[in-house]
Amino acid sequence: MLGIDGNAEMIAKAKAQYPELSFTVCDAHDFTVAERYDAVASNGALHWLTRDPDAVITQVHASLRPGGRFVAEMGGAGNCAELIAAMQTAWREFGLAEPELPWYFPTPAEYATRLEEGGFTVRLLEYAERPTRMTQGPNGAADWVRTFAAEPLGQVPAETIEPLLMRVNDLAAPALRRESGWVADYVRLRFAAVRAADTSRDEFQDATELAAAGSRHTLRALRSV
Numbered sequence: 400m401l402g403i404d405g406n407a408e409m410i411a412k413a414k415a416q417y418p419e420l421s422f423t424v425c426d427a428h429d430f431t432v433a434e435r436y437d438a439v440a441s442n443g444a445l446h447w448l449t450r451d452p453d454a455v456i457t458q459v460h461a462s463l464r465p466g467g468r469f470v471a472e473m474g475g476a477g478n479c480a481e482l483i484a485a486m487q488t489a490w491r492e493f494g495l496a497e498p499e500l501p502w503y504f505p506t507p508a509e510y511a512t513r514l515e516e517g518g519f520t521v522r523l524l525e526y527a528e529r530p531t532r533m534t535q536g537p538n539g540a541a542d543w544v545r546t547f548a549a550e551p552l553g554q555v556p557a558e559t560i561e562p563l564l565m566r567v568n569d570l571a572a573p574a575l576r577r578e579s580g581w582v583a584d585y586v587r588l589r590f591a592a593v594r595a596a597d598t599s600r601d602e603f604q605d606a607t608e609l610a611a612a613g614s615r616h617t618l619r620a621l622r623s624v
């Protein structure tokens with residue numbers, strides 16, 4: 400078992416909680432492993448890997464044995480639509496440039512295509528709304544933005560942050576604030592895919608050469624009768 404994350408603090412916490420297991424800090428776009436694994440599981444991380452989703456799938460594929468499983472949950476198309484709309488409106492109202500959002504929320508068809516093109520057979524794919532209680536702090540959408548949208552918030556002048564976040568709360572409240580508390584409008588993709596049997600170029604070429612050699616032998620055999 401090997402656990403990976405790009406954040407050293409996350410890995411330190413994991414090591415402290417599970418000292419008997421192996422963990423390492425690395426970027427999921429270009430990690431390599433010394434051995435092939437039976438399964439790769441990922442929770443709530445793939446939608447943060449925005450640089451090159453295909454590179455991530457390629458790395459996962461390379462770390463699995465043929466027949467190995469890739470099982471994950473991630474944000475899907477429409478994830479946090481109300482939160483994002485509230486952010487975009489508030490940013491615009493304060494005269495700020497459109498926030499650059501650090502997420503990739505694909506449709507099921509888009510991600511299934513990437514998986515298939517990356518050498519996986521998709522066995523299961525779910526796409527569902529999963530409203531989730533906000534636990535980031537007492538200030539609802541404002542605390543959610545502080546936690547998960549730290550990058551775009553970092554571009555905002557310091558004196559604007561508080562009034563901007565209060566405006567995000569006003570805008571998001573009708574859709575996301577319930578009597579029982581704030582709820583984030585999560586939409587999730589869950590999938591289970593299997594690394595298809597090896598059809599690497601080398602093996603394909605070997606097979607082609609064998610087939611060609613076979614037909615040469617057949618021709619010789621035919622000529623000799």
Ligand SMILES: C[S@@+](CC[C@H](N)C(=O)[O-])C[C@H]1O[C@@H](n2cnc3c(N)ncnc32)[C@H](O)[C@@H]1O
Nearest residue numbers: 404405406409425426427428442443444447448
């Ligand atoms: C919402 S957290 C989920 C963490 C954990 N998988 C869980 O279920 O609690 C998203 C994680 O993605 C990690 N992450 C973001 N970009 C990454 C990258 N390029 N490579 C590896 N991990 C990354 C973050 O450090 C963060 O820990």
